[in-house]
Amino acid sequence: MNNRIEQLKQQIEPARQKLVAHPLYTQFQDIEQLKTFSEWHVFAVWDFMSLLKSLQVQLTCAQSPWVPVGNANTCFLINEIVLGEESDVDESGNRTSHFELYLKAMQEMGADTSLINKLVTELRKGSSVYDAFNNTDLPEPVRDFIGHTFHVIEKEPVHVQAAVFTFGREDLIPDMFIGIVRELSSLHAGQLNTFRYYLERHIEVDGEHHSHLAMEMVSDLCGNDPVKWEEAANAAILALEQRHALWNGVLNAIRL
Numbered sequence: 001m002n003n004r005i006e007q008l009k010q011q012i013e014p015a016r017q018k019l020v021a022h023p024l025y026t027q028f029q030d031i032e033q034l035k036t037f038s039e040w041h042v043f044a045v046w047d048f049m050s051l052l053k054s055l056q057v058q059l060t061c062a063q064s065p066w067v068p069v070g071n072a073n074t075c076f077l078i079n080e081i082v083l084g085e086e087s088d089v090d091e092s093g094n095r096t097s098h099f100e101l102y103l104k105a106m107q108e109m110g111a112d113t114s115l116i117n118k119l120v121t122e123l124r125k126g127s128s129v130y131d132a133f134n135n136t137d138l139p140e141p142v143r144d145f146i147g148h149t150f151h152v153i154e155k156e157p158v159h160v161q162a163a164v165f166t167f168g169r170e171d172l173i174p175d176m177f178i179g180i181v182r183e184l185s186s187l188h189a190g191q192l193n194t195f196r197y198y199l200e201r202h203i204e205v206d207g208e209h210h211s212h213l214a215m216e217m218v219s220d221l222c223g224n225d226p227v228k229w230e231e232a233a234n235a236a237i238l239a240l241e242q243r244h245a246l247w248n249g250v251l252n253a254i255r256l
Contacts, residue, residue: 004222004229005215011233012167015240022244024251025177031188033254034181035111038102038195040250042116043142044169044243045102047149049085051165054153056082058161059217077217081210088205091197098202105195109188141249148242156235159221163232166214168239173199 028034056062059078061069069075086097090104106113115136122132129150133143152164178199185192222228 002219005219008163008167008218008229008233008236012236012240015237015244016167019240019244019247022247022251024247024254025180027251027254028177028180028184031109031184031191034184034192034195035106035109036254037250038106038109038111039113039115040139040142040246040253042099042102042106042113043119043138043146044246045099046116046119047146048165048169049097049099051149051153051161051169052078052082052085055158055161055165055217058158071220074217074220077213077220080213084205084210088201091194098198101194101198101201105192105198108194109191139249139253141246145242145246148239152235152239157231159218159228160231160235162214162218162221163236164239166211166218167232167236168243173203178203 024037028037056078059070060075061067087095088098088101090096090101096104103113103116115138119132119136119138122135123129127135133147138146149164149169152161156164178196181192181196181199185196218232222232
């Protein structure tokens with residue numbers, strides 16, 4: 001990976017470390033708290049997919065008639081990521097998107113999926129994103145978080161979107177959180193199997209293969225333009241801060 005990527009990673013490291021050290025990760029003592037977490041976090045899983053598709057639309061030709069668009073290497077990188085996110089495998093080897101896998105995990109543990117299902121239903125009916133938000137009783141921190149993501153999608157250039165996707169939206173899951181989930185899974189037979197699989201699969205696929213592809217994509221899009229690299233770093237830091245604010249909201253919710 002080139003030096004500019006390493007410099008960007010150094011710039012965002014304080015915000016990243018602050019997020020990894022968020023006190024939310026140490027609070028989980030029972031499955032009810034994990035249910036609450038999932039009921040908020042699922043919106044981040046959904047809008048991650050929305051940001052991904054925005055990148056695909058801009059970096060490839062996603063319409064007919066087809067014409068060549070952009071750099072073939074960048075097209076490959078984004079299509080490879082989309083392939084894994086939209087059509088991965090569940091624990092039984094069945095094809096599924098990561099979002100639908102997360103919904104399955106929520107249903108298995110008994111979490112409430114009504115809010116996210118209502119949002120998706122509104123969108124399927126043809127509502128705009130913001131009308132769908134307004135018609136769904138979202139917690140304010142969730143509304144702020146996904147509102148920021150869609151501001152990035154609608155207003156920011158593609159290199160900024162790629163940086164937010166790559167560095168600001170990766171799920172920074174500490175090892176100790178995985179350990180807590182595994183321990184709770186052993187106490188609640190059959191209720192957390194899919195959730196645990198989702199987390200472990202996310203680390204395996206997104207944390208290793210996809211993160212490398214995404215960093216290469218950012219490098220291609222920023223090129224040798226120092227302004228683009230600075231914009232990418234600033235956007236990634238802001239996205240990490242937005243995730244931190246979302247975690248504050250979740251923490252308050254599980255303490256109620």
